[in-house]
Amino acid sequence: MKDELKRELASIVGSDRATDKPEHLVAYSYDAYTEEHLPELVLFPESTEEVSKIMKVAFRESVPVTPRGAGTNLAGETIPVRGGVVLCLTRMDKILSIDEQNLIAIVQPGVINMDLQKAVEKLGLMYPPDPASWAAATIGGNVATNAGGPRTLKYGVTKDYLLGLTAVLANGDVLKTGGRTIKNVTGYNLTTLLCGSEGTLAVITEITVRLVAKPRATRTIRADFQSLDDCSDAVAEIMSAGIVPAALELMARYTINAVEKAFNLGLPTDVEGILLIEVHGYPETLETEVSRIEDILRGKDVTNMITAQDDAEAERLWLARRSAGPALMRVRPNHIVEDVTVPVSQLTTMIRKALEICHNHGLEVGVFAHAGDGNLHPCIVFDRRDEDEYKRVEAACEEMVHVAMALGGTLSGEHGIGLAKAPFLSLEMDEVALRVTKGIKDLFDPTGILNPGKFV
């Protein structure tokens, strides 16, 4: 990019919100995946108008633009593989309004998920989408990846709480979609179309989300299992007992050991699996559900069971699950968190296959899963500098994808496609689906400047 063009783009936001210093460019050349590529300029807009002006110049000059939130995605979605501009939305971090009467919040894209959750909880409300990265990930990033989380089982994913968006198209036009009502069938559902589009269709600059009442009571139970089969039998039995837990999370042995080694939380290191179960409801009915779950667990090969007696104890139990990713990331210099998802009945088969595949390739892997919805995260830890090891990692990931598809699953349950899953897209989308996808991309971004080199 020529210096003159950089200066023109920087002048839109001002020099304090633009940088091309090498040490800054490095910080925006990677995300939570393993690849990296330097951008040429990083801009931090603070309004839809600034984003629109930036896109108009980028469109005129055919400059690649990669939108970015907190950069926590695990699929290489924010790596600026064609250089150009990284458009970092983290300065647009205001909660614009919380409407308690209509259960709606309007936020800028850079609001951190946890900040929104805490703000609405103070008012007795809840914003259900809760990716484990909630303390860092932005709502804009959550929308662009259609993020899920442990509570998906009961409440659904980001798209289920999305009412409307303001977004800037590749040519700088400002698009408004949806509105403030829960029911809205006017025209094509452009809001949902943009949700999960990974920055390839538009830059999201304002988000209207639906809130729900905070559950009156919650209970968290942890159960430690000698056998993985018993662990998944318990999952199946709980699900078929007419109980819909808010969360049903599983950690397998290698992950438990990594968490314990890194954070010393008092987890048992000799068990095959741990289940973490959270139920939400009214105090009057919740105890019946908790007892039913405890009965199911007692009927299995459970070595220990803890039912949290208060919020602080529940938070301590959850800390172990939230620490799974960060703990595994400490084991070796690099990691890839797979995201294949299978029908719940195939979960144990998929876990065993993932362990077997990694074992056959001589790789270390920690498995954790949103067990209730079949979303599995085998996290392979390795050293990217070892080319032979990295080739084995790639081969293992490819094999896992094929197994998941053969079991009736999907490439990605929540992390997205980015660079990681792009080579496998045609396993799940046929020629017609790919053609329609390309047509949508051409309509929104005819010259292909938005997050180029990714899945479209």
Ligand SMILES: Cc1cc2nc3c(=O)[nH]c(=O)nc-3n(C[C@H](O)[C@H](O)[C@H](O)COP(=O)(O)OP(=O)(O)OC[C@H]3O[C@@H](n4cnc5c(N)ncnc54)[C@H](O)[C@@H]3O)c2cc1C
């Ligand atoms: C420890 C850990 C745990 C995680 N747990 C979960 C989990 O439980 N569930 C889950 O779904 N994910 C999880 N993730 C993945 C990641 O946190 C999510 O994908 C999250 O939604 C990304 O948000 P972000 O702000 O970091 O976005 P980024 O990583 O910055 O961007 C992600 C994508 O969104 C696009 N984008 C970002 N902002 C905008 C915008 N304003 N307009 C248009 N496009 C935009 C980017 O171009 C990119 O394609 C986890 C990651 C880590 C590191």
